[in-house]
Amino acid sequence: MRGANSYLGSVGTTIFTVMSALATEHGSINLGQGFPDTDGPADVLQAAADALKDGRNQYAPMPGVPELRQAVAAANKRFYDLDIDWATEVTVTSGATEAVTASLMAVLDPGDEVVLIEPLFDTYVPVVRLLGAIPRIVRLAPPHWDLPYAELAAAFGPRTKAILFNSPMNPNGKVFNAEELGFIADLVIRHDTYAICDEVYEHLTFDGAKHIPLMTLPGMRDRTMRIGSAGKTFSLTGWKIGYVTAGAALTPFVQRAHQNLTFATAPNLQRAVAFGLAKDGGYFASVAGDLQARRDQLAEGLAGVGLAVLPTKGTYFITTDFSGLGFDGDDVAFCRYITEQAGVTAIPLSAFYEEKGAPRHYARFAFCKRPEVLAEAVERLKRHFVIGGSR
Numbered sequence: 601m602r603g604a605n606s607y608l609g610s611v612g613t614t615i616f617t618v619m620s621a622l623a624t625e626h627g628s629i630n631l632g633q634g635f636p637d638t639d640g641p642a643d644v645l646q647a648a649a650d651a652l653k654d655g656r657n658q659y660a661p662m663p664g665v666p667e668l669r670q671a672v673a674a675a676n677k678r679f680y681d682l683d684i685d686w687a688t689e690v691t692v693t694s695g696a697t698e699a700v701t702a703s704l705m706a707v708l709d710p711g712d713e714v715v716l717i718e719p720l721f722d723t724y725v726p727v728v729r730l731l732g733a734i735p736r737i738v739r740l741a742p743p744h745w746d747l748p749y750a751e752l753a754a755a756f757g758p759r760t761k762a763i764l765f766n767s768p769m770n771p772n773g774k775v776f777n778a779e780e781l782g783f784i785a786d787l788v789i790r791h792d793t794y795a796i797c798d799e800v801y802e803h804l805t806f807d808g809a810k811h812i813p814l815m816t817l818p819g820m821r822d823r824t825m826r827i828g829s830a831g832k833t834f835s836l837t838g839w840k841i842g843y844v845t846a847g848a849a850l851t852p853f854v855q856r857a858h859q860n861l862t863f864a865t866a867p868n869l870q871r872a873v874a875f876g877l878a879k880d881g882g883y884f885a886s887v888a889g890d891l892q893a894r895r896d897q898l899a900e901g902l903a904g905v906g907l908a909v910l911p912t913k914g915t916y917f918i919t920t921d922f923s924g925l926g927f928d929g930d931d932v933a934f935c936r937y938i939t940e941q942a943g944v945t946a947i948p949l950s951a952f953y954e955e956k957g958a959p960r961h962y963a964r965f966a967f968c969k970r971p972e973v974l975a976e977a978v979e980r981l982k983r984h985f986v987i988g989g990s991r
Contacts (some may be wrong), residue, residue, distance in 0.1 A: 835887075
């Protein structure tokens with residue numbers, strides 16, 4: 601029998617699936633995979649239940665139901681003062697991962713180059729390569745993850761078609777500031793390229809940090825594909841509702857990619873998300889405030905265990921340096937070890953690197969869990985590393 605796709609044969613199973621399975625096997629508290637352990641707002645859930653019974657359960661319109669596209673356009677205006685035409689500039693997708701894929705498909709031809717910023721979400725590089733394009737990766741360095749301007753500028757060239765980046769950034773919690781975004785925008789305009797902006801954590805920022813969409817910068821309105829996620833905004837990751845905001849010239853290409861990927865998304869969930877996006881400002885502030893409190897709880901607990909906690913200004917995640925524990929092994933070995941021996945699961949940060957030379961002494965912990973779960977996770981780690989004195 602002839603071989604299957606050679607590149608997919610080299611990709612392997614995602615680290616999130618591997619570590620979650622290991623957590624289940626050992627009865628470990630899973631602070632690896634980034635999903636909340638409670639449901640989202642009760643009124644949004646009720647809106648989905650009501651919509652399920654209203655007789656509109658066949659294929660949704662390919663670009664998304666009008667209610668949600670209108671709500672996405674309204675949210676762009678409400679939060680960022682972006683004037684968006686819902687009918688020609690919004691596409692609903694089956695999750696943000698599909699949104700990223702459709703956006704890349706919209707602009708890439710084989711041989712094009714895409715600038716990526718590392719550490720990065722583990723689907724970015726595989727999709728770029730499956731489309732026949734070439735990743736050009738620029739690396740941020742811990743602990744502050746500052747943007748290396750010279751290296752980023754050098755990554756752009758005559759074959760560059762787009763930059764894809766994530767802010768607020770998974771796994772390190774970085775929120776790109778106005779100066780950094782201005783530098784990126786200047787490169788995009790100067791090289792006549794596109795920007796694909798994964799902004800799924802846009803409402804989950806802390807300590808006064810503000811998310812600034814690249815689309816709001818001068819000259820970027822029609823060059824940017826801005827991706828949002830109901831899963832992150834409403835703690836409903838299983839719903840897989842994403843959306844792409846793009847200019848009227850780009851949107852038809854995003855939609856042609858989308859129609860060849862999933863075509864349509866569950867209509868009742870779309871209408872419930874439309875309801876959610878219209879919630880008052882108190883909801884969005886409370887989500888960020890609650891997560892900031894959980895971040896602080898876990899950060900304090902992990903520091904008490906002996907882990908060096910790096911600053912995080914957004915997302916669900918804390919990055920820690922475990923080298924102070926004296927553990928004799930890399931990050932993959934460490935995450936396996938604490939899962940099996942301490943009963944707490946994290947994700948090795950090297951999973952978010954494609955290039956060689958990734959740091960091997962960092963682990964990512966998710967704090968989007970109930971406070972009592974976080975407390976128990978910290979207690980287990982303390983029993984193992986502090987009370988038990990294990991390494």
